[in-house]
Amino acid sequence: xxxxxxxxxxxxxxxxxxxxxxxxxxxxxxxxxxxxxxxxxxxxxxxxxxxxxxxxxxxxxxxxxxxxxxxxxxxxxxxxxxxxxxxxxxxxxxxxxxxxxxxxxxxxxxxxxxxxxxxxxxxxxxxxxxxxxxxxxxxxxxxxxxxxxxxxxxxxxxxxxxxxxxxxxxxxxxxxxxxxxxxxxxxxxxxxxxxxxxxxxxxxxxxxxxxxxxxxxxxxxxxxxxxxxxxxxxxxxxxxxxxxxxxxxxxxxxxxxxxxxxxxxxxxxxxxxxxxxxxxxxxxxxxxxxxxxxxxxxxxxxxxxxxxxxxxxxxxxxxxxxxxxxxxxxxxxxxxxxxxxxxxxxxxxxxxxxxxxxxxxxxxxxxxx
Amino acid sequence: xxxxxxxxxxxxxxxxxxxxxxxxxxxxxxxxxxxxxxxxxxxxxxxxxxxxxxxxxxxxxxxxxxxxxxxxxxxxxxxxxxxxxxxxxxxxxxxxxxxxxxxxxxxxxxxxxxxxxxxxxxxxxxxxxxxxxxxxxxxxxxxxxxxxxxxxxxxxxxxxxxxxxxxxxxxxxxxxxxxxxxxxxxxxxxxxxxxxxxxxxxxxxxxxxxxxxxxxxxxxxxxxxxxxxxxxxxxxxxxxxxxxxxxxxxxxxxxxxxxxxxxxxxxxxxxxxxxxxxxxxxxxxxxxxxxxxxxxxxxxxxxxxxxxxxxxxxxxxxx
Numbered sequence: 001x002x003x004x005x006x007x008x009x010x011x012x013x014x015x016x017x018x019x020x021x022x023x024x025x026x027x028x029x030x031x032x033x034x035x036x037x038x039x040x041x042x043x044x045x046x047x048x049x050x051x052x053x054x055x056x057x058x059x060x061x062x063x064x065x066x067x068x069x070x071x072x073x074x075x076x077x078x079x080x081x082x083x084x085x086x087x088x089x090x091x092x093x094x095x096x097x098x099x100x101x102x103x104x105x106x107x108x109x110x111x112x113x114x115x116x117x118x119x120x121x122x123x124x125x126x127x128x129x130x131x132x133x134x135x136x137x138x139x140x141x142x143x144x145x146x147x148x149x150x151x152x153x154x155x156x157x158x159x160x161x162x163x164x165x166x167x168x169x170x171x172x173x174x175x176x177x178x179x180x181x182x183x184x185x186x187x188x189x190x191x192x193x194x195x196x197x198x199x200x201x202x203x204x205x206x207x208x209x210x211x212x213x214x215x216x217x218x219x220x221x222x223x224x225x226x227x228x229x230x231x232x233x234x235x236x237x238x239x240x241x242x243x244x245x246x247x248x249x250x251x252x253x254x255x256x257x258x259x260x261x262x263x264x265x266x267x268x269x270x271x272x273x274x275x276x277x278x279x280x281x282x283x284x285x286x287x288x289x290x291x292x293x294x295x296x297x298x299x300x301x302x303x304x305x306x307x308x309x310x311x312x313x314x315x316x317x318x319x320x321x322x323x324x325x326x327x328x329x330x331x332x333x334x335x336x337x338x339x340x341x342x343x344x345x346x347x348x349x350x351x352x353x354x355x356x357x358x359x360x361x362x363x364x365x366x367x368x369x
Numbered sequence: 370x371x372x373x374x375x376x377x378x379x380x381x382x383x384x385x386x387x388x389x390x391x392x393x394x395x396x397x398x399x400x401x402x403x404x405x406x407x408x409x410x411x412x413x414x415x416x417x418x419x420x421x422x423x424x425x426x427x428x429x430x431x432x433x434x435x436x437x438x439x440x441x442x443x444x445x446x447x448x449x450x451x452x453x454x455x456x457x458x459x460x461x462x463x464x465x466x467x468x469x470x471x472x473x474x475x476x477x478x479x480x481x482x483x484x485x486x487x488x489x490x491x492x493x494x495x496x497x498x499x500x501x502x503x504x505x506x507x508x509x510x511x512x513x514x515x516x517x518x519x520x521x522x523x524x525x526x527x528x529x530x531x532x533x534x535x536x537x538x539x540x541x542x543x544x545x546x547x548x549x550x551x552x553x554x555x556x557x558x559x560x561x562x563x564x565x566x567x568x569x570x571x572x573x574x575x576x577x578x579x580x581x582x583x584x585x586x587x588x589x590x591x592x593x594x595x596x597x598x599x600x601x602x603x604x605x606x607x608x609x610x611x612x613x614x615x616x617x618x619x620x621x622x623x624x625x626x627x628x629x630x631x632x633x634x635x636x637x638x639x640x641x642x643x644x645x646x647x648x649x650x651x652x653x654x655x656x657x658x659x660x661x662x663x664x665x666x667x668x669x670x671x672x673x674x675x676x677x678x679x680x681x682x683x684x685x686x687x688x
Contacts, residue, residue, distance in 0.1 A: 109561075118510055118511075118514075119510050120489070120507065120508075120510055120513075122485060122488070122523075123488065123489040123490070123507065125482075125485075125486070126482075126486055126660060126663035126664055126665050127486075127490070127664055127665065128556050128558045128566065128664070128665060138560075139558045139559060139560040140558075140560050140561075141558060141560065141566050141660065141665035141667065142665070143660070144482075144660055144663045144665075148480050148481060148482055149481070150481060151481065152481050152482055152522055153520045153521070153522070154485065154519070154520045154521055154522045154523065155520055162560075162561070163560060163561050164560040164561015164562055164564040164667075165561050165562060166561070166562060170561075170562070185556065185558075189491065189502040190502070190533075191501075191502060191503065191531070191532055191533025192501070192532050192533035192534045192539055192540075192543045193533055193534070193535070193539065195533030196533075197491065197502065197503075197504050197531075197533075262509045262511040262512055263509075264509075264512060266468075266506050266508075266509075266529070266531075267464070267466070267468055267506070267529050268506050268507065268508045268527075268529065269508060269509065269512055270512070270516070274512060279535065317511070317512075318511040318512055318514055319511045340509075341506070341509070341531065342489060342504065342506055342507050342508075342509055342531075343509035343510050343511050343512070344509070344510035344511070345489035345507045345509075345510070346489055346490055346491065347489045347490055347491060347504030347505065347506070347507065347531075349504060349531055349533065
């Protein structure tokens with residue numbers, strides 16, 4: 001997919017086929033924890049390293065309401081536009097996840113890798129791996145370092161993978177090629193209460209929130225068009241979102257990135273900021289490394305949450321968000337997240353109640369802003 | 370162990386030990402090797418796993434140490450023994466905020482990165498009511514940026530385990546108590562040229578080979594096949610067996626060691642023979658592995674088959 005996104009096809013919202021009045025089933029009640037779990041677990045168990053998001057995009061598409069007419073733009077972003085006219089409000093959550101791609105195949109069949117996105121390399125050392133060929137996922141292992149010794153460093157240096165063939169020819173015979181992506185196998189698991197763990201909650205939770213909200217929106221009742229976008233290549237520089245911003249330019253009045261609020265809610269973190277406890281509701285990501293939300297929008301989100309009875313937090317954290325790409329067109333960004341522990345690790349932890357609250361916030365903003 | 374009946378229920382194994390990714394690839398053959406690798410048998414807490422092993426061996430009994438012992442024939446005795454335990458952890462503390470801390474079990478870690486392989490990974494807490502999925506906490510990548518980071522390895526003293534509880538009361542309500550065993554999620558990876566990877570894959574594959582070989586009818590003499598507890602705690606299971614069931618004329622100690630695929634490792638062990646004279650002459654028969662003592666310790670299935678055949682021949686012609 002990389003290399004094709006620069007082909008601008010015009011205003012994506014027009015391609016997206018805005019939906020207004022059609023016969024459609026009744027809008028369901030507020031999402032439950034069970035529905036949230038069903039949606040997010042399916043997304044978490046799909047694989048999509050930056051640039052190879054198709055499996056996740058397909059999973060999103062299958063869970064949309066029947067009225068939705070999703071389209072894909074030249075950057076691989078998935079769009080659903082609800083309501084008539086050009087989108088005034090844009091929600092954007094990203095499809096991709098961190099991982100690796102293959103940069104070389106050695107004579108012994110092992111693979112040299114390049115990280116895609118930021119993470120702690122030691123978490124991958126000597127763990128199971130999957131090579132994603134596009135048509136299948138082949139099992140492999142991330143290799144341990146060559147020698148440990150008595151006083152090793154924490155960091156393993158460059159990570160390599162072994163598909164276990166013993167030769168370059170054997171590896172190539174499996175269909176493994178340069179540029180293919182690797183991840184670690186993952187699964188969703190419920191923890192105590194309403195908490196859950198899995199890898200790539202960042203940003204499958206945001207993606208799930210958009211699906212859950214869309215299921216509760218009757219596009220014929222919207223007073224203006226709202227775009228729901230699942231973006232590509234966020235983890236490698238907000239690339240998909242930049243394509244979206246360039247498509248819409250200064251048309252929207254606001255963009256809301258629906259992405260992780262990396263929380264300091266763990267004994268391992270400094271409590272100096274980002275202390276939004278898991279389970280206490282979605283979070284206005286008011287300050288991060290890419291944007292500062294105008295105070296009037298933060299206040300508006302807080303008031304909206306209060307009026308809907310949605311537990312809501314406000315905080316500052318680290319990281320960039322897709323909505324910040326709209327800054328070049330003067331469109332304000334009001335990102336909303338949910339508290340996440342252990343970001344970009346195989347052991348990310350959420351509270352499903354926060355996902356329910358996040359979906360309700362997206363729905364409320366779509367209907368009222 | 371109230372959860373022992375659940376421990377090896379196939380459906381539960383799927384839920385706890387098989388990541389979704391395993392469903393992505395072609396289904397791996399269901400082997401005793403897979404089953405043994407997926408078992409958790411933290412040193413001193415092997416009972417549930419060895420219950421399952423015992424059920425595979427008609428006529429086997431448990432001795433006072435908890436070893437599974439299959440004792441057949443009469444005359445000069447040969448012991449063929451495989452340790453079943455693993456270095457793991459128990460709940461060392463329950464914090465007021467709901468996180469658990471750990472105490473490693475086993476005389477020592479296999480190497481200086483052993484604990485680090487658990488950081489930021491899924492583990493299972495074998496609680497009093499049921500096994501619970503949990504994770505070992507790690508600092509968020511985003512929150513480490515711009516902050517000083519040391520480069521010393523993660524150790525057990527850095528570990529906080531998150532079961533999803535908001536406080537200590539929720540931990541207790543979930544059935545988790547001090548000293549409950551904790552072990553890394555047992556993922557089995559079949560890959561490449563007939564390779565199988567997983568935590569303790571070498572030892573468990575060696576034990577699987579012995580369990581299969583034990584189906585052979587013993588030749589002449591007495592043949593004792595044993596699956597041992599607490600090898601990682603001063604060889605307690607082996608010591609007990611030597612003192613209670615011995616003396617043996619000879620002992621075949623089956624385990625694993627780092628080595629190239631294609632050749633079983635056999636060597637005389639005079640040290641153990643001297644320390645535990647009840648064992649008689651001791652020979653180590655070792656399954657070669659790569660990625661030793663990692664979550665992806667790897668065994669060749671060809672070597673597994675060779676070990677199974679070798680042990681079968683030893684049992685069938687014990688004298």
